[in-house]
Amino acid sequence: MKRASVVLILVLAFCGLADSAYLAQNETAGTPLLCNIQYLSGCNTVAASPYSRLFGIPLADYGVLFYSIIFALAALELFVYDRRLRRTLQGVAILGLVVSLYFTLIEVFAIQAYCIYCLASALIALIIFVLAGFIEPLRRPAPEALPPSLSMPPAA
Numbered sequence: 001m002k003r004a005s006v007v008l009i010l011v012l013a014f015c016g017l018a019d020s021a022y023l024a025q026n027e028t029a030g031t032p033l034l035c036n037i038q039y040l041s042g043c044n045t046v047a048a049s050p051y052s053r054l055f056g057i058p059l060a061d062y063g064v065l066f067y068s069i070i071f072a073l074a075a076l077e078l079f080v081y082d083r084r085l086r087r088t089l090q091g092v093a094i095l096g097l098v099v100s101l102y103f104t105l106i107e108v109f110a111i112q113a114y115c116i117y118c119l120a121s122a123l124i125a126l127i128i129f130v131l132a133g134f135i136e137p138l139r140r141p142a143p144e145a146l147p148p149s150l151s152m153p154p155a156a
Contacts, residue, residue, distance in 0.1 A: 005134040006077045009089075012131070013071035016124040019117055020063030023047070027058045035116050042113025049111050051103070059103065063121055066096050070128060077135070086136040093125070093132040100125040 026033050027047065035043035046052065052059055073089040100122035107114055 016067040023060035045113035
């Protein structure tokens, strides 16, 4: 299950990278986004909002960076079995989930327009976060859950 989770993270990171690269390319070129899905056609409204940039840099560029880091960490995880690497992957996934949630709430309540590309990116970040949890459990098993041969003998 751990290996399958890492491979799925790689695939999802690639999809998120493609999504963010499309948004970044359109931002750079100044071309309108293609989105004609019912109730989710506010892509250009979201892209033109003042919330679409952070420190003067388009959010899509941060998305490219985020998914590139996730992809690199997951690719390393396939060859290097290191707990710190898995924890770093989980930390970056948590950061991506929190940021995605924040900007999704901005879309809903402040901009009041929905971008299919942004929502797809948020969904990808959520799934990556869930899969990262399968790679390395966040909690260690309780001592009573260990087999008797591995537990400490009673104190005399």
